[in-house]
Amino acid sequence: MNTPHSSQLLYTTAQMRRIDACAVAALGLQSFELMQRAADAAFAVLLRRWPQARSVVVCCGSGKNGGDGYLLARLVRQSGRDVSVIALGTPADVDSQAAADAWRACGGMVHPFAGEHSLPLADVYVDALFGIGLNRPLEGGAALLVQTLNARRSPVLALDIPSGLSADTGARLGPCISATLTVSFIAWKRGQHTGAGLDACGECELADLALPDSVFEEEHAGAHLLDWNELRGRLPARSRDVHKGQFGHVLAIGGDHGTGGAIRLAGEAALRCGAGLVSVATQPEHLTALLAARPELMVQPIAGQQELEPLLQRAQVLALGPGLGTRSWGHALWHRALASAKPAVLDADALNLLARQPRKFSAPTVLTPHPAEAARLLASDSAHVQANRYAAAQALAERYHAVVVLKGAGSLIAAPAGSVAVCPWGNPGMASAGMGDVLTGVIAALLAQGLSAWDAACLGVAAHARAGDSAAEQGQRGLLAGDLLLPLRSVLAGLAHD
Numbered sequence: 001m002n003t004p005h006s007s008q009l010l011y012t013t014a015q016m017r018r019i020d021a022c023a024v025a026a027l028g029l030q031s032f033e034l035m036q037r038a039a040d041a042a043f044a045v046l047l048r049r050w051p052q053a054r055s056v057v058v059c060c061g062s063g064k065n066g067g068d069g070y071l072l073a074r075l076v077r078q079s080g081r082d083v084s085v086i087a088l089g090t091p092a093d094v095d096s097q098a099a100a101d102a103w104r105a106c107g108g109m110v111h112p113f114a115g116e117h118s119l120p121l122a123d124v125y126v127d128a129l130f131g132i133g134l135n136r137p138l139e140g141g142a143a144l145l146v147q148t149l150n151a152r153r154s155p156v157l158a159l160d161i162p163s164g165l166s167a168d169t170g171a172r173l174g175p176c177i178s179a180t181l182t183v184s185f186i187a188w189k190r191g192q193h194t195g196a197g198l199d200a201c202g203e204c205e206l207a208d209l210a211l212p213d214s215v216f217e218e219e220h221a222g223a224h225l226l227d228w229n230e231l232r233g234r235l236p237a238r239s240r241d242v243h244k245g246q247f248g249h250v251l252a253i254g255g256d257h258g259t260g261g262a263i264r265l266a267g268e269a270a271l272r273c274g275a276g277l278v279s280v281a282t283q284p285e286h287l288t289a290l291l292a293a294r295p296e297l298m299v300q301p302i303a304g305q306q307e308l309e310p311l312l313q314r315a316q317v318l319a320l321g322p323g324l325g326t327r328s329w330g331h332a333l334w335h336r337a338l339a340s341a342k343p344a345v346l347d348a349d350a351l352n353l354l355a356r357q358p359r360k361f362s363a364p365t366v367l368t369p370h371p372a373e374a375a376r377l378l379a380s381d382s383a384h385v386q387a388n389r390y391a392a393a394q395a396l397a398e399r400y401h402a403v404v405v406l407k408g409a410g411s412l413i414a415a416p417a418g419s420v421a422v423c424p425w426g427n428p429g430m431a432s433a434g435m436g437d438v439l440t441g442v443i444a445a446l447l448a449q450g451l452s453a454w455d456a457a458c459l460g461v462a463a464h465a466r467a468g469d470s471a472a473e474q475g476q477r478g479l480l481a482g483d484l485l486l487p488l489r490s491v492l493a494g495l496a497h498d
C-alpha cells in the first residue's frame with residue numbers, strides 16, 4: 001500500500017496539537033500567524049460558497065477557534081459586508097485576545113450571547129465556538145447557542161470542526177452544530193469522516209494553511225481516507241490467456257428457511273466482482289429459485305455437514321453468514337466451515353455465532369459487522385460502539401485477529417496491526433436489506449482473486465459504496481441491494497483498468 005498523502009490522513013486532537021506545535025517551532029511561525037491563515041482560508045471558503053451573502057454573524061468561543069472567528073469577522077467587515085460577533089466567554093489566551101483586539105481595532109463590537117433573542121438574523125452564521133479544544137459535552141449557554149443556531153436552519157460555516165462534535169471519535173458530545181460546510185485547518189480530524197461526524201460537518205473542505213509536509217513527519221496518523229486512485233493499483237488487470245480457475249472459487253454458505261435471498265445476493269455479487277466460480281450451499285428449498293434467478297451459480301442443497309465436505313474441498317474462499325441463522329443447521333455449517341481454516345468473509349449470523357464462540361483466525365479473514373453485531377462481538381452495546389467507532393473497530397481486529405469492516409456512515413476498515421482506513425463514499429439509501437449480503441460477496445470475490453484480506457476489504461468496501469452512489473443517482477429512497485449488482489461491474493472495471 002502506498003503511503004497516503006497528508007490530505008488523506010486523519011488525526012486525533014493530541015496529534016493535531018503536536019503538529020501545530022511543530023509548525024510553530026520548525027517554521028518559526030507564531031500561533032497568531034496560523035490563526036490569521038485560518039481566517040484567510042475560511043474567508044475564501046465563505047465567499048466561494050455564499051457569494052451573495054450580505055450579512056454574517058460570527059459566534060466566537062473563548063479559545064483559538066474563537067480567535068479564528070474574530071479574524072474572520074474582521075475580513076468580512078473589511079469586505080463591506082454586514083457582520084457582527086456574538087461571543088461566548090472572553091478570550092482565554094493571548095492569541096485569541098489579540099484576535100479580539102484586532103476585531104475591535106477595525107471598529108467591530110463584541111456582543112455577549114444572552115439567550116436566543118440576542119442572536120441576530122443573518123444570511124450565514126459562522127461557528128467559531130469550539131474546535132479541537134472541546135473536552136466535554138456542551139451545556140448552559142454553549143448548549144443554548146448551538147441549539148439556537150441549529151433551530152435557525154440557516155447556512156452555517158463551521159471552523160475546523162463543528163462545535164459539539166468529538167474530533168477524535170465523531171460522536172456528538174451533547175448539542176452539536178449541524179454545519180452546512182466545515183472548513184478544517186491543517187489536516188482532517190478522525191471524527192469528521194465517520195458516524196455522526198458526517199452529518200455534523202456537512203460538506204468538508206481542508207485548508208492546509210500552506211504548511212509543508214515536514215510538519216506531519218513526526219506523527220504516524222494511523223488512519224486515512226481511502227483514495228480511489230491509490231486503490232486502482234491494487235486490483236490486477238486481466239491478461240488474455242486466462243481461465244476461470246485462475247479467479248478463484250467462492251463458496252457462499254447460508255440461506256436458512258425463508259432467507260434464500262440473502263445468500264443469493266452474496267453469491268451473485270461474488271460473480272459480478274469477478275470470482276471464477278461461485279458455489280452456494282443452502283437449504284434445499286432454495287435450489288429451484290436460485291438456479292432460475294442466477295443459473296451461473298452452482299447451488300448445492302445442504303441438509304447437514306456431510307454434504308458440505310466436497311464443497312469445502314473445492315472452494316478457495318468462504319462467504320459465510322448471509323441468511324445463515326443460528327439454529328442447529330446454520331451452527332453446524334458454521335462450525336465445519338471455520339474448521340476448514342480457509343480464507344473467509346464472515347457476516348450476519350456467522351458473526352453472531354462467533355460472538356457466542358469466540359476464536360482468533362489464522363487464515364486471511366474479514367469480519368463485516370454493523371454496529372449491533374460489533375456490540376455483540378465486544379459484549380458491549382450499539383450506542384457505545386457508535387460513540388467510539390475507531391476504538392471498536394480496532395479492538396475487534398485485534399481480538400479476532402482479522403480485518404474488520406465496521407459498517408455504517410463512514411465505514412471503517414481496521415487491521416490487526418492497528419491501521420484504519422475510512423470509506424468516504426456511500427449514502428443513506430444503502431441502509432436497506434441485503435446491502436451487507438452484497439458486500440460479503442464483493443469481498444469474497446476479491447479474496448478469491450488473490451487480494452490480501454486488507455486489500456480485499458478496502459477495495460470491496462470502496463467498490464460497494466461507489467456502486468451504491470452510482471445506483472442512488474436515481475434516488476436514495478427505494479435503493480435496493482440488487483441495484484448494486486450491475487454498477488459493481490463498471491466500478492471494478494474502473495479499479496482494474498479492464
Ligand SMILES: NC(=O)C1=CN([C@@H]2O[C@H](COP(=O)(O)OP(=O)(O)OC[C@H]3O[C@@H](n4cnc5c(N)ncnc54)[C@H](O)[C@@H]3O)[C@@H](O)[C@H]2O)[C@H](O)CC1
Pocket residue numbers: 020021031034035038061062063064065066068092129130131132133134135136137138139142159160161185
Ligand atoms: N496553532 C494552533 O493551535 C492553531 C489553532 N487553530 C484553531 O484553534 C482551535 C483549538 O483551539 P483551543 O484554544 O485549543 O481550543 P478551542 O478553541 O477548541 O476550545 C475553546 C475552549 O473551550 C473550553 N471548552 C472545551 N469544552 C468546553 C465545553 N464543553 N463547554 C465550555 N467550554 C469548553 C476549553 O477549555 C478551550 O479552552 C482549533 O480547532 C483551530 O480552530 C487554528 O485555526 C490553527 C492553528
Ligand SMILES: [K+]
Pocket residue numbers: 065127128129130131158159160161162163
Ligand atoms: K467550530
